[in-house]
Amino acid sequence: MSLIDLVAGKALATSEERAEHIGPISGIPVFGLDALSSAAYGPEAALTLLIPLGMAGIAHIVPISFAIIGLLAVVYFSYCQTIDAYPNGGGSYTVASENLGELPGLLAAAALMIDYILNAAVGISAGVEALTSAFPSLLPHTLAFCLLILTVLTLINMRGTKDTGVAFLIPTYLFIATLVIVIGIGAFRAFAAHGHPTPVTAPPHLPIGTSTLGLWLLAKVFSSGCAAMTGVEAVSNGVAAFREPTQRNARRTLTIIIVLLMLFLGGIALLCRAYNIGATDPTAPGYQSILSQLISAVMGRGWFYYVGSGSILLVLALSANTSYADFPRLTRAIAMHDYLPHVFKIRGRRLLYSHGIVALVGFTAVLLIAFDGITDRLIPLFAIGAFLAFTLSQAGMVVHWHRQTGPGRHHRMIINGIGAIATGITLIVVLVAKFTAGAWITALLIPALIFLMLGVKRHYQGVSDAINIDRPMHVENLMHPLVIVPMDRWTRITEKGLRFAMKLSDQVQAVHVDAEDCRPDVEQMWQRNVASPIEAAGKPIPELVFLSSPYRFVLMPLVDHILQVEHNHPERQIAVLVPELVVKHWWQSPLHNQRAQLLKLLLLVRGNQRITVINIPWYL
């Protein structure tokens, strides 16, 4: 066990649970990495769509960013209210299923599961792309690097939430510090230069625009920019991971994350306009990301640039970690309602829902392999799940407030309603704009998952109806079972089987399948070695039964006989004793017939409640 301990950490007792809970300092890396790293690709995604507008397009990023910040504020208040209302973790799944009903709840569950898996895949692939942009010679090994990072993340996460927080603290705060410093210094210089600062390193010159901003393009830019909002859900879903006072710590963490994200989005938009920074074509040579241009312009290409860029790369790669923190909690919550296999409810050695982690890693690996670890191919599948979950969660909160009484509920209903409508519209825009590019895969997977979950629920319900009782035990008819012992030759194994049968019951039947025409030998052996000594000891003598087998089959006549005995004694339990040789090494097993195994299998398939198989292992 020491190797497992070394890799995964020592096992944790249930009583050690409190120590695993976290505060805002560790909470930001664990639950905020996904949301904060969005700042690195949200504005970029919006500006990329504005490239055809040239220099004129940059001006539009400010109102669009502030619209997204406004939406973010609405979503923030909604989730603060959710944390208040659901202290044990109120993700979209909980909110939607409690307020909107079973099917909307499952819809949210399916959307979130897909979203978390895609978040892990996209985070890892985006990180590896940042790496391969810096070192193009690594490009052919993209998939290998993706799977390597997946493995490292898994090992780190298998140690538990607290260790994870520590491992992610440094890159996260380095990333935050980089952006805060760049935005702070940049804003000061822009203010000092009356809105027209001189860049330290000038960004690439922007061409004259060839088109203007129409309504459809505006909607697409807005919805692309909304990618910056993915990951905001995480805290409200993981409330239970915070230490006391749980809700206050969760709300404080969410507040810090949202304020930072707003600062980043607003700052990036304003500085882009001040420094005339626009997106460059990512498929053309000379491509440079928005953040890279921004840091160069404000701070120049010194050590700060390289440390900052490194932290962006790390944070992108590690943003996948949010999925590790939330996916297992989500699958557990779904499994609690019997919609997923119950293994997701089991806490592993380190108090984690390890099966959820295993499922996440498995599906993420499948996605990475299927899409060759290329972010561009994964992105179209991505935002749908997130916005579907937002919409359902906020619609659920509307119903929640509607059911409440007391002051302020109408005010809150309106905030959530605006959020639901805004995210709902965004969802439709994203779905339409990206449908043929891959969103159809998500659109197909969601109903498939719902169908699966309904099937799981139906099965558990059936099992529960079949086995659950709340009545005292029946104590009548506790007769000894009829014991049947298949017997070949007279060996120690046969002796052990017969002895055990006689310990269990007064009614024992030894059955010999006569496939080799040796009945007289067996009868003589029986009389000499079994019947005589038992008679002398004054015990009841077992019955000896011969089954003829003209076709030399051994198991078929035996199973038929057992079923016949069962049929003839409808009130009795039938116990079949199967002596089994246990070899020392696996490679010795082809040297012995597997009849014991086959007999057990046949009786399991053809048997019923009253037939029981008893293994009599014989160790060499």
Added chain:
Amino acid sequence: MSLIDLVAGKALATSEERAEHIGPISGIPVFGLDALSSAAYGPEAALTLLIPLGMAGIAHIVPISFAIIGLLAVVYFSYCQTIDAYPNGGGSYTVASENLGELPGLLAAAALMIDYILNAAVGISAGVEALTSAFPSLLPHTLAFCLLILTVLTLINMRGTKDTGVAFLIPTYLFIATLVIVIGIGAFRAFAAHGHPTPVTAPPHLPIGTSTLGLWLLAKVFSSGCAAMTGVEAVSNGVAAFREPTQRNARRTLTIIIVLLMLFLGGIALLCRAYNIGATDPTAPGYQSILSQLISAVMGRGWFYYVGSGSILLVLALSANTSYADFPRLTRAIAMHDYLPHVFKIRGRRLLYSHGIVALVGFTAVLLIAFDGITDRLIPLFAIGAFLAFTLSQAGMVVHWHRQTGPGRHHRMIINGIGAIATGITLIVVLVAKFTAGAWITALLIPALIFLMLGVKRHYQGVSDAINIDRPMHVENLMHPLVIVPMDRWTRITEKGLRFAMKLSDQVQAVHVDAEDCRPDVEQMWQRNVASPIEAAGKPIPELVFLSSPYRFVLMPLVDHILQVEHNHPERQIAVLVPELVVKHWWQSPLHNQRAQLLKLLLLVRGNQRITVINIPWYL
């Protein structure tokens, strides 16, 4: 079962066995195909080595062929004597192990197994090569055709020996008739033309020779020609397959086969000299086989040529069948002495040793795939096994006669001695000449097989020593076992388990692993649903045991507890009742924990003779 019946024939009762025995008419196709088909490649192999001698080389084939015929006569008498001495089948394995000891016997066994497998592979690949020579467009599909023929042969053979004989009767007798007619008419014409007949279709002109016959070349030509002797062993090994009078029928069959083979070898050699027919380079264009040239020369290229060529092709392909007849008998004989797994002793539905056929087919398929179904690559591995078996068999017969008393034994010893020396020398020549070309594989495989067989024997001996007894059963200390029932919640499954435990024994222990801190609930449930009703019925109340599990493991504390109980009661049998939910469909099993299976496995690994696991299946 009807599909299996259709493909493999209906199951045969043990009492129908006599009907499966054969006479000489069916015996020749079954046991002689391999030997007779050798006539198609033995002289060819010898003449190919004589190509450098040109026209002058042809003259040498007559003395060499008659030397081989002489050797064949020696071997014939040896095997006739073997049939007399071993009426139940006396292959090289039996003769060598009975007369020379364990290791020479295993050497013969390994050599024969490899020989039979190679014979199947070479026969099939040679047949496919004849086919692809006729239709060169099929060449890319060589391996596919090889595996197809292997499958067809397997299906035919799975029906049993008699059906096989019928299926092979026609091509075999067509082949025999072709050669007898060609040799007869050719000999008559040669005699009539005073040794210089005019060919109907002239064979290719032979070049002037460039070298002369040295001793090394002579030895190589002789040993290549000896390939014509492979397969002679078959009849003596399969004596038991003949109908009464068994030995006479076997001897008659062997006589017919040997006489025909001698006629073929002598006739081919003499006619080659009379018609000036020599081998052509098989790798050069315009290649034509010896038999093809011979039939053309005697009969012309009419319908007779095509029917005759077709029968040669078929017989070559089907000569693999000898392996199907003899390999399972050989493995059975070896398994009877515990040197191979006992499954080889079991007779299948059609009274065949089906596992032997399966093993033969498996290894043949591996060989064909590994060598791409190309005869030339397989040939160097081939003859070693056959001649090793000849040598050991005849050396064994020498010892056999040496041990006998009575007239003629010296005479017989000398015949067998000459045979042993001749085949032994041939063996050494073949091994040296072909070692680097692939014979080293056989030379490595034989000791590996012997090592394996010794290991199998050692294992069976150990098992037999451990389990065999010949004494009456111990009847003391037949106390009820201590029954342990793992219990989670109160369900019908728990009730069934407890009821069954109480049927088996007065001493029952229900064990609850407290991984979820719910001891008070379980205690209350126990008192209400179990203890009270049992007490009211006046039966002994089972003991309730709680096991703490701070790390939430369920199985480990359970197994430790069971081992502890076992340790505390050295005189008692411990029965562990494992309730197990049996789902209707396999895909439902991931929805339920597999703890029952794991517990059984752990107890099988860590348990001992006194711990028994009892499955309590619960069918949904």
